[in-house]
Amino acid sequence: MEKKFSLHKLWFFYTDEWIVENGLAQSIGTFATREEAEREKKRLDRESLKKMHSYDLIRDLTSFYEKNYQEVQDKLIDYAKSQGWDDSLKQHSFGNDPAKFYYELALPATATDEQLDRIMDITGASFHKLIEYKDVKEYAYVKMNYEFWGKKVFDKLKADGILDSRSPYLNGGSNKGFYLIDTPPKGRKTAKFSSPETAVNMAIKIFLECVAAFPDNNFLGKTYVGEWSEAYTLLMAYLQYCSTIRLQATEVTKDNLKSFKAKLKKLKSTTELTEGMQYFDVAFSEAAATSPEEILGLIELLKLEPFTIYNMIAEIDGQTVKDYVADSSTM
Known part of the structure; x- marks a missing residue:
């Protein structure tokens, strides 16, 4: 570090x-x-x-x-x-x-x-x-956003033992929510990942798996690409730059205009299409072939994030950092 x-x-x-x-x-x-x-x-x-x-x-x-x-x-x-x-x-x-x-x-x-x-x-x-x-040891929590994923995805993750309700002490207070669960080779299941890197890798893996398995049951699937972000121009420029996240553009013609308008209506989009414009879609590569950096870059641009990663410090130069101390408080 x-x-x-x-x-x-x-x-x-x-x-x-x-x-x-x-x-x-x-x-x-x-x-x-x-x-x-x-x-x-x-x-x-x-x-x-x-x-x-x-x-x-x-x-x-x-x-x-x-x-x-x-x-x-x-x-x-x-x-x-x-x-x-x-x-x-x-x-x-x-x-x-x-x-x-x-x-x-x-x-x-x-x-x-x-x-x-x-x-x-x-x-x-x-x-x-x-x-x-100088010498810092860190760990992390991954809190999943229900608003992004919805009930179907959460139910599946909970049934698989990957998601659980926890209330870790974060940034001065209890932060209740649903957190990804780490299952180390030895030891009990925990929402505390041994390092920020492990937490990020797990979060991206679950993100890609759930987007693929539940394409219509998450924020991305329920929202037109052009409305994923408050910064439309920046989002489009970023997606065109990516190699493992592919921005797909189809020209709107007389023959497909009605079909695209129906898709936008289903997505409750406010986007207006006319002939000669482009209809955008996004395709993700297989998880193993997807760049973690590109996924994290995309998430930073989204107006609704799939998860929040809390990086925490366990030890500094041999001195333990305490998340919580019973009957104590900070001032």
């Missing part, structure tokens, strides 16, 4: 006293340079700090500065006083002894970016981790 800089959220759980970091979550963005990533990290950390809605930053951020608790707490209190945050900084007594007290510091709603940055500088708080990708 080419080196790049990425920002990952961090998992946290609440101990009834303060929040505690609990591992690396999935990536929320990649960047070409460290400088870009650092700018975005600062912005996102500010947003996370505000979204905590903490009424006591001294307590809630303790895990970030536990080893130097008193020193950091004093600095934070001094900073709050220097900024005139009297309404947000509260002093409380322990019991009836006024000599023994503690502070609570709520985050002022008017805190500026500079002030938010200073709070995080003092406490060492950070809700995201910047990582330079």
